[in-house]
Amino acid sequence: MTPAEPPLSLAKQFAARGWHVLPLSPTSKRPLANCSQCQITGATHRIETCPCLPRGRWCHGVRTATTDAERLTAWWQRQPDAVPGIAAGPSGLVLIDLDAHDEELPQHPATELVPGHDLSSTGINWSSVITGMHTLVVLAQLHGGPEPWPADPAHQPLVVATPSGGRHLWYQAPANGLRQAIGELGWQIDIKAGWNYGIAPGATTGAGTYRVLSGTHAAPGQMPDWLAREVVRVASTRPRHHPHATRPADRSRTTAANYLTTVISRGATRLTGLTDGRQRALAALAYQAGGLLTWSGLPESHVVSWLITAGEASGLPTRVATRIVRRALANGMRQPLQGPARSLRGSAAHA
Incomplete structure (x- = not known):
């Protein structure tokens, strides 16, 4: 798969693997606009019953994602420069988005770098924490591992370099019913799950190409147990059976x-x-x-x-x-x- 591959060809390749695809704007990277009827403020119809979806329109963003090759062809004939996006939940995937924004470290990283974890006694050199990748390494070390993912093939994500210098890690979803979690796992870490999407690996936007660095498109690996637990903890849509926190004496x-x-x-x-x-x-x-x-x-x-x-x-x-x-x-x-x-x-x- 080459960076210059035509968008429709790329979209069809992912659809053939069972990844649900939707068209995105090449500049904003957002889903293409709804039809005029669906854009009406206060529209009363439910997304699930919108007549546009069975008619093959791309209304309602990620909800329109499909594996239907004919529908993809029709979409890209209408919008040839659209960028293929991948709907995480319908594809059985979770995208861990590791940002590399020019952003200052939290003022109190010991309690704010990884919400829910106190890092005061870890001895971390905070000056070495610059991107979301570094935050994930810190989280991995808290769980006894030197790297964010093990070396065995079963736990290898599909790793993609983003044009801004970040990384996308595509994994098999560790559970059903997950949702997006922005910054809740850690500083400069976003989780795209459920009815959320990511730029397709290998796709090109106005900012550049999302280059595949390692892993396989055919079968991204499962998360290691520690990472799966953390992702489910912050991205679960329902409370699970676990001890409730108690108020202090x-x-x-x-x-x-x-x-x-x-x-x-x-x-x-x-x-x-x-x-x-x-x-x-x-x-x-x-x-x-x-x-x-x-x-x-x-x-x-x-x-x-x-x-x-x-x-x-x-x-x-x-x-x-x-x-x-x-x-x-x-x-x-x-x-x-x-x-x-x-x-x-x-x-x-x-x-």
Whole structure:
């Protein structure tokens, strides 16, 4: 498969392997626009019953993804320069998107680099953490592995270099019902799953070509167990059977509340200094706060208000900040975390 391969040919190759394909804009990398009827604000029809889909139109973005070669041909005859995208969930895949944006490290990386993990005692050289790939290496080391994926073929993803210098890791989905998770696994790491999509490996956009570095298109590997657990933890759409986080005893409840308050305060300070990546940073902060909410004993309404205010202070519109906070906080609450006992003991000792 060569970088210059025609888009339709590339789309058909993936469709033949069972990967569901949709057409994307070569400039914005977003799904092509809906028809005029589906663009009407407040349209009442449900996506599942939209008459455009059985008629072979590309309305409703990723929902239109298909493996039908005739439909792909018709689409690319109408839009020859469209870029093939891959719908993750329908294809049975998860894309781990490792960014390499020019973005400052979180102000307090020990608690903010990998939400839900306290890295204070790891001795990590923070100056060496520059991209999402480095964050994934840190996460792997927390689980006892020196690399983000083992060397055996069963766990090899399809690895793609993005034009911006990042990496796409395509894996078999470790579970059904996963969703997109932006920044919730770690700094500069996005998970594309469910009704989300990625640029097809080998495709070319206005920014450049998504070059395949290693792995096989025919059968991307399964995630190693530790990575599968982490992905399911942050990208699950439903709560699973696991012990719920418990509120600390009265003696330490104030300290627990202070811990979450400090996490939010530090995150808010970092948000105000960002020009890029504010939505991603707010989502990661809200997700972490959601995981710690029950443990902290703080009222949910207070935390929601603080987070929305932090988003607004960074320059995000209220509507956008509210949407991000409510969704990410709810996702975090479905995956409750226990705060670091070490910090509680230390704080109690100084009380």
